[in-house]
Amino acid sequence: AQSVSQHNHHVILSEAASLELGCNYSYGGTVNLFWYVQYPGQHLQLLLKYFSGDPLVKGIKGFEAEFIKSKFSFNLRKPSVQWSDTAEYFCAVNAGNRDDKIIFGKGTRLHILP
Amino acid sequence: KAGVTQTPRYLIKTRGQQVTLSCSPISGHRSVSWYQQTPGQGLQFLFEYFSETQRNKGNFPGRFSGRQFSNSRSEMNVSTLELGDSALYLCASSLTGTSYNEQFFGPGTRLTVL
Numbered sequence: 001a002q003s004v005s006q007h008n009h010h011v012i013l014s015e016a017a018s019l020e021l022g023c024n025y026s027y028g029g030t031v032n033l034f035w036y037v038q039y040p041g042q043h044l045q046l047l048l049k050y051f052s053g054d055p056l057v058k059g060i061k062g063f064e065a066e067f068i069k070s071k072f073s074f075n076l077r078k079p080s081v082q083w084s085d086t087a088e089y090f091c092a093v094n095a096g097n098r099d100d101k102i103i104f105g106k107g108t109r110l111h112i113l114p
Numbered sequence: 115k116a117g118v119t120q121t122p123r124y125l126i127k128t129r130g131q132q133v134t135l136s137c138s139p140i141s142g143h144r145s146v147s148w149y150q151q152t153p154g155q156g157l158q159f160l161f162e163y164f165s166e167t168q169r170n171k172g173n174f175p176g177r178f179s180g181r182q183f184s185n186s187r188s189e190m191n192v193s194t195l196e197l198g199d200s201a202l203y204l205c206a207s208s209l210t211g212t213s214y215n216e217q218f219f220g221p222g223t224r225l226t227v228l
Binding site for chain 1: 118149155156158204206216217222
């Protein structure tokens with residue numbers, strides 16, 4: 001069965017710091033990978049996704065993620081965070097090439113200090 | 115284009131009761147997925163409906179059920195409520211439900227079981 005692990009449950013950073021949120025998944029086949037974000041009081045929304053091709057994926061608001069197949073990882077990065085990045089971030093995975101369910105990690109709460 | 119809507123937004127029930135939650139997907143979207151979100155557990159997949167058929171199912175007891183109507187609207191039912199069912203229930207819609215289509219989330223229904 002597929003599963004997703006997000007190592008950091010709560011991260012606190014100061015503005016302008018660099019960010020990396022870890023995500024590892026367990027599934028041996030082709031995968032599709034996602035990062036979703038939930039800003040305070042708002043709906044979950046897609047930040048970026050990887051299906052195939054370039055393993056470095058760029059998303060909205062300056063976020064990017066790198067798919068490293070050998071490490072089963074899909075870490076989210078941003079070189080310089082802003083106070084408005086305070087939110088909860090969810091990594092998600094599903095088996096590629098199938099109409100399969102999307103499995104979410106438990107989320108990482110990111111708090112940016114102004 | 116209107117987003118995903120969920121009703122009611124808030125609900126308070128007592129143990130043993132049953133509850134029905136409703137989700138209206140974005141116009142034209144045929145897939146509806148339901149998730150349970152709790153602090154520390156992230157989003158747990160309940161089930162997905164596509165063209166009125168349950169296509170995927172998570173690991174929840176039979177007390178959790180759902181259905182989808184011909185207009186793609188979906189309902190979720192929880193019978194014999196337990197305290198542990200208190201959560202935010204999220205609905206997400208997508209065009210066809212394959213992983214290649216982005217899921218759009220609604221605001222959720224906050225269920226409190228007393």
